[in-house]
Amino acid sequence: MLYLEDFTLASENDEWDFFLKQKSRAFSDYYPFQLFPDKQVPTLQFEPVTILYGDNGSGKSSLLNIIAEKLGLTRGTLYNRSSFFEDYLTLCDYTMHVPLPEKSAIMTSDEVFNHMLNLRALNQGIDDKREDIFKDYLDHKFGDFHYRNLDDYDELRKTLEARRKTQSRYTREHLQKNVTERSNGESAMQFFAQWIQDNQLYLLDEPENSLSPARQQELVRLLADSARFFGCQFIIATHSPFLLALKGAKIYDLDTVPVITKRWYELPEVQVYAEFFATNRDKFN
Numbered sequence: 001m002l003y004l005e006d007f008t009l010a011s012e013n014d015e016w017d018f019f020l021k022q023k024s025r026a027f028s029d030y031y032p033f034q035l036f037p038d039k040q041v042p043t044l045q046f047e048p049v050t051i052l053y054g055d056n057g058s059g060k061s062s063l064l065n066i067i068a069e070k071l072g073l074t075r076g077t078l079y080n081r082s083s084f085f086e087d088y089l090t091l092c093d094y095t096m097h098v099p100l101p102e103k104s105a106i107m108t109s110d111e112v113f114n115h116m117l118n119l120r121a122l123n124q125g126i127d128d129k130r131e132d133i134f135k136d137y138l139d140h141k142f143g144d145f146h147y148r149n150l151d152d153y154d155e156l157r158k159t160l161e162a163r164r165k166t167q168s169r170y171t172r173e174h175l176q177k178n179v180t181e182r183s184n185g186e187s188a189m190q191f192f193a194q195w196i197q198d199n200q201l202y203l204l205d206e207p208e209n210s211l212s213p214a215r216q217q218e219l220v221r222l223l224a225d226s227a228r229f230f231g232c233q234f235i236i237a238t239h240s241p242f243l244l245a246l247k248g249a250k251i252y253d254l255d256t257v258p259v260i261t262k263r264w265y266e267l268p269e270v271q272v273y274a275e276f277f278a279t280n281r282d283k284f285n
């Protein structure tokens with residue numbers, strides 16, 4: 001599905017005009033101004049899956065964030081805009097094919113990381129509570145309790161229960177189970193599987209982070225199916241050879257001047273992997 005048809009960054013002339021109108025010159029950092037003119041980025045024409053490729057610092061994340069902020073996409077963590085970000089956005093333009101679905105969002109590694117921290121905090125809370133329940137069990141099992149009147153009924157009930165049950169059974173029955181423990185990669189994959197909904201536009205910034213090669217391939221299947229069968233559009237910044245090889249994806253190479261589209265096997269990073277495995281082929285026999 002196509003929601004966002006194209007996106008045009010501020011032109012070099014727009015950037016110059018903007019600076020000529022500035023009264024103050026007291027800034028040393030004009031980000032994201034001055035990042036893209038030298039790269040000669042054309043109007044980006046999107047497909048159901050479009051990938052932004054480039055070396056570290058080539059501007060993939062910046063481009064994703066500019067698109068996300070211009071479109072007003074939802075994001076799970078705060079984005080710290082620089083002083084000139086808003087001015088820059090006014091100089092960008094885009095075409096929507098159909099109105100933007102309302103749950104469309106950008107996802108960066110911060111969101112995945114937060115998800116993992118939340119799971120851990122939840123389990124930590126449960127673990128802390130377990131200590132309280134252990135203590136409660138021992139107090140009731142071995143405490144010197146005397147029933148006096150109806151106000152003590154609750155304590156009596158707990159005392160009888162503690163004397164009847166083993167510590168582990170008592171704890172189990174009073175405690176919510178820990179959220180299933182997962183590795184970082186498993187949690188990240190679970191996050192994507194839960195987070196991606198039908199018929200939305202998603203911008204993903206290096207979603208391969210913390211995923212093993214096998215899980216990256218699982219993510220590729222999820223993204224391919226979501227785009228093909230469930231009405232999603234994706235714009236992805238990535239270094240992952242598996243994601244770069246996503247079937248039918250259009251890839252913009254931000255390292256080439258002017259920026260052009262390439263096939264996945266033409267990309268230098270993919271060729272590095274190919275050469276490495278070709279050089280070491282004898283070790284696999």
Ligand SMILES: Nc1ncnc2c1ncn2[C@@H]1O[C@H](COP(=O)(O)OP(=O)(O)OP(=O)(O)O)[C@@H](O)[C@H]1O
Nearest residue numbers: 029031035054055056057058059060061062063082
């Ligand atoms: N908030 C910011 N303020 C100033 N400069 C920034 C800011 N964010 C990024 N930059 C600069 O913009 C350039 C592009 O960075 P960006 O993070 O977009 O690259 P990237 O291609 O996503 O890199 P990577 O693959 O390492 O994630 C870099 O030189 C970076 O230092």
